[in-house]
Amino acid sequence: MSLLPDFALMLLILIAAVWTVSARDRRDSVIGFIVVGLLLSLAWIRLNSVDVALTEAAVGGGATGLLLLRACARLGPNETEGVSLKVSLRILTGVLCTVVAVALATIVLYPIEPAPTLAPTAAAHMGEIGLGNPVTVVLLAYRAIDTLLEKVVLVLALIGVWALTPDPLWGGAPGSLRAQHSSGPLTFLAQVLPPVGIVIGVYLIWNGADRPGGTFQGGTVLAAMWLLVMMADLREPPEIRLHTLRRLVVLGPVVFLVAGFAGFWIANGFLSYPPDLAKPIIVLVEAALALSIAVILGMLVAGPAARAPR
């Protein structure tokens, strides 16, 4: 009986996934994907991973969905895009996918007992950091190098997107994000929501130290507010040569690096924090990272420059 909700959720996810892959229209497929993203965040709550659920909803479904919808709009009316390949290839792929699925399912069905875990070790050292949210501690202390390098990935992705700017337009602004039928309601939303959204974003970042939430979730909410304002045409996307923009993008990684190197003097090595200063340092790093994430996500959605610099 208690399995019923989980079973229903799993079924819904799989149906939505099949729909996403098999839909003939590409916009239907994107909508299917967004639905999968939202259902998956419910699944993450059921898996007791609220931090991941928030990230999945904000980044996985939300930001990725927006990106894909914009791509659909730019690609225009679509020719039908169904899978239309040789039957032999389809059978071969089907067999391959089934083999992978069966192997994975077998492994999932016969887990190791007792399940190996790092939870006790992670919990044992949390006192040295003084934060209440174990996931934040893993992201910013135990495995801080992953998080640092992942910020570098984001900066590189932004460079990669900007690299697609045609040469004469370099330094200019991305094309307007204005929705096709932008109108009263959107403008109204873009005027009312951002103050609330910014409060919620900051709350998520601040709260992330001790309870679910954190840099990514908060940063994405901030980015969403910015994108909303741009889509309602209240603000234009900034020119990519702007020094302020560039500095905001690197702010997070730079603060993180400074904190990391400070560890050589004030603690015992790169990315280590002295126990009494750990919390303020981490909160500072998180705030800087969130700001950078917000700017990077916004600019990634906006795309390469489409207008020459003024």
Place this chain on the structure above:
Amino acid sequence: MSLMADTLTIAAVSAGLFFFLAGTVGLLRFPDTLTRLHALTKADNLGFGLIVLGLLPQSPDVASGLKLVVVWLLVQLAGASASQLIAQFASKGGPSA
């Protein structure tokens, strides 16, 4: 006290669920975009409002109660704006899906 709160919760949430059900049926059965939208928003506003109302007595402290109210307000705002946009798009001759 707790009995009364629980009764209120059960009643309000059940009523909310009923409106959701009605709205979903409308979404599936009504012929065109505008009437479907009508069914959906009516159900959303009432159904979701009732569920939040029903959950309020269960919140452990004032802060979480306030959060519930904020969630309700945000959903109202998002729902109203989104349905306006959809309606506008539909009346401008978008796909009558």
Place this chain on the structure above:
Amino acid sequence: MTPAAYTATEGGALLVVAIVLPVIGMLAIFALGLRRAERIAYLVLPVGLLVALAIAADVARSGAAVTYVLGGWQPPLGIALRADGLSVTLMVLTAVVLCAVGLVARGSFSTPPDKAEARSPMVFWTLILGLWCALNTVFLSQDLFNLFVALELLTFSAVPLVCLDGRRETLQAALRYLLFALIGSVLYLMGAALLYGAYGTLDLAGLRLLARNDLATSVALGLMIAGLMAKAALFPLHLWLPPAHAGAPAAASAVLSALVVKAPFFIILRLWFDVAPQPANAMAAQMLAWLGIASILFCSVMALRQARLKLMIAYSTVAQLGYLFLMFPLVMASDAPTAWESVGWTGGVLQLVSHALAKASMFLAAGLIAEALGHDRIENLDGAMSVVPISVAAFGLAGLSLMGLPPSGGFVAKLMLLTAATETANWWIAAAILLGGILAASYVFRVLNRAMAAPASDFACKASIPLYRELTVLGLAICAVVLGFVPLQPFAFLGIGRVGLP
């Protein structure tokens, strides 16, 4: 489950510098928007080379691996960096190739004096530095998830380099490259998820102690190696490589062919020798070798049939990568006490190093030839010898290594692989090595023949190439040749830190 702890060694902080220094350079170029992006790169490149050499000296002097535990958090909770003989060798190789590429790229990626910032120099230099950070992380990290992040860093730096010129063909090549790389990453990550589910750690040393020979481990390693094969362009997953490597600007192609495809192979080595329960699966080893043989033969023939110089070199890259996968069955069957003391292992690693030097030199030389002649059609190369003689000479010297002719690093490498193949009675592998050499000789001589022919009467040189750029390219080719004269003794260096991992 308490794997022995890592002890941070004295010079360990340098490992952090090796990873972080390029990032600092990259962020500086991005944020400061200074007059000229390349100046910061020229500051970072030599310092990075010095750091790599310092770590190498440290390893050579102490005869043990250099280790650093990030943030003081012991694995499996935290992440350790560790430089053994092999990773240090590859770090120095990377630094040398990047410095040479930096010198040669000065001609093509300088910011025009009248602009504050231009697209292609800014993108090129930031991405080259991003690549460097990624490669050093791949060589040093001891954590499978951290290696995933490093692989993503590598993808995000490499893909935009392919389509720097923004033409339709290169955009297509870049998109295809990106999709292949993403499939590879996701398969790798899936394997990592299974390993974490089975062992509760992703630390290499920890996994080595715990690894069992069961279904979960085999499936996990299979998925990871399959994903890495797509990234390392092993036949039949090589289709993305030739258009991508040929489409990139020559300086970028050199880095992509010489270094970027080696990173996933390096991780395969780590998984195969450091994680997989020993003795490894003989059938899997044979399969990898067969795919390697197919790569060598199929792509060498394809290289022979190309009309464009850069496409030919790109196909040759896939063929030469095939040699690397020959080592798995050779190492298994040898009677050396440990895998890394066997002739096959050393031959494979030597092939990796000598191919990196030779291929970087070859792509750079091809770039200079194309710059001087205004095209890179092999049929019309006549006269190249009279315009850019040093580049043609570099091309020829690098070719020696690819063919496996003495004196060259490639010769020693292929000889060692051949010896190991005959000793272990893997006749098919021996035949493929010999045949691959003959095919390589045909495609290299085909180019040299045309390049040395007398120029046509209406021959015009499109651009003159500064001497220092040609000499840099020749220097790389000479390095590849000199590798053949290094006595075999120092190859013990490659095994430092591998016996008795912590």
Place this chain on the structure above:
Amino acid sequence: MIGSTTLYGLCATGLVAIGLYGLVLHPSPLRKVIAFNLLGSGTFILFGVAAQRGAAAGLLADPVPQAMVITGIVVAFAATAVAVALLLRLVESGGSTLEPSAPDPQDDRPS
């Protein structure tokens, strides 16, 4: 008796199979990118299952795999952004499929 965690493990398996199928077979790059995201989600859920099974020491789930998933989601988003930008630029320049078009024989630029 199958627990709810195992159920989500099977769900992950299904997502992986569906995503892989779409990724290999869809000719359209945008659909490939979407399928890649499904495949990625399935992989993340596998981590989530490991996290849930590793609940111990008062923690409802092992935080280490959760942190890895958060990093992974952000990286997947970045990959999608780059792929979409590449795709749009490619369409603008007149090509829409992944099939290499025949090189222009008159084109003298080095390929």
